[in-house]
Amino acid sequence: MNPDFISTTELNAEGFTLKILPPTFKLAVEVFNIFDSDREKMTFFLPDGVFESIEETYMHYKKRTITPNRKMFQIFQDDELLGEIGFSMINPRIGKVEIAFWIKKSARGNGIINKLLPHIEKMAFDCDWCHKIQIHCDTENTASRKIAEKNGYKLEGIIRQDSKWPNGSLRDKCYFGKLKSDI
Numbered sequence: 001m002n003p004d005f006i007s008t009t010e011l012n013a014e015g016f017t018l019k020i021l022p023p024t025f026k027l028a029v030e031v032f033n034i035f036d037s038d039r040e041k042m043t044f045f046l047p048d049g050v051f052e053s054i055e056e057t058y059m060h061y062k063k064r065t066i067t068p069n070r071k072m073f074q075i076f077q078d079d080e081l082l083g084e085i086g087f088s089m090i091n092p093r094i095g096k097v098e099i100a101f102w103i104k105k106s107a108r109g110n111g112i113i114n115k116l117l118p119h120i121e122k123m124a125f126d127c128d129w130c131h132k133i134q135i136h137c138d139t140e141n142t143a144s145r146k147i148a149e150k151n152g153y154k155l156e157g158i159i160r161q162d163s164k165w166p167n168g169s170l171r172d173k174c175y176f177g178k179l180k181s182d183i
């Protein structure tokens with residue numbers, strides 16, 4: 001088994017560059033501003049609470065570097081940061097990964113995730129150990145639900161009151177899955 005779980009660190013696909021930047025203050029400022037200006041929608045990505053400060057954002061990225069079972073790529077086009085896609089959970093023991101993504105408000109509506117998702121899936125299914133990919137999203141996250149459905153994920157269940165937003169709202173979640181044997 002690959003000790004890095006998924007070894008790809010940079011990818012050019014569909015006119016985008018996917019890479020994992022080191023956790024710098026500059027990156028934290030850019031990401032914080034994107035999330036801070038769109039807090040409600042971004043809660044779909046960070047249901048426990050969107051970053052409250054640049055310092056918190058910086059620590060989030062710093063922590064990622066020591067979390068081997070998480071691998072999120074920044075998405076760039078012409079050096080502009082548009083969003084992220086990658087693995088929010090990698091579990092080689094069970095043989096499954098979970099894919100997560102976000103796109104900044106000004107870049108949405110262009111199908112970027114629909115274009116990039118197959119490339120991310122390939123990274124996972126190319127690993128011998130990976131037999132399942134999951135996507136979890138809020139039942140009210142229409143864009144994410146459409147992306148999962150369009151890309152051949154099966155809705156395996158809706159888990160009621162599966163998370164709680166900082167405003168106290170109890171949230172139901174869709175669990176989508178795709179098996180290697182489905183493709």
Ligand SMILES: CC(C)(COP(=O)(O)OP(=O)(O)OC[C@H]1O[C@@H](n2cnc3c(N)ncnc32)[C@H](O)[C@@H]1OP(=O)(O)O)[C@@H](O)C(=O)NCCC(=O)NCCS
Pocket residue numbers: 041042044045100101102103104107108109110111112113114136137138141142143144146147150
């Ligand atoms: C989810 C997200 C990444 C999708 O952005 P995107 O890749 O630009 O996706 P698009 O805007 O192209 O939308 C994808 C599909 O959903 C549809 N859609 C988007 N918003 C919709 C809405 N409010 N109602 C109905 N359909 C909607 C689009 O028409 C498109 O459908 P199509 O493929 O049939 O054309 C983006 O909305 C986002 O960052 N949201 C906040 C963070 C988040 O929710 N992350 C995912 C957590 S699971």
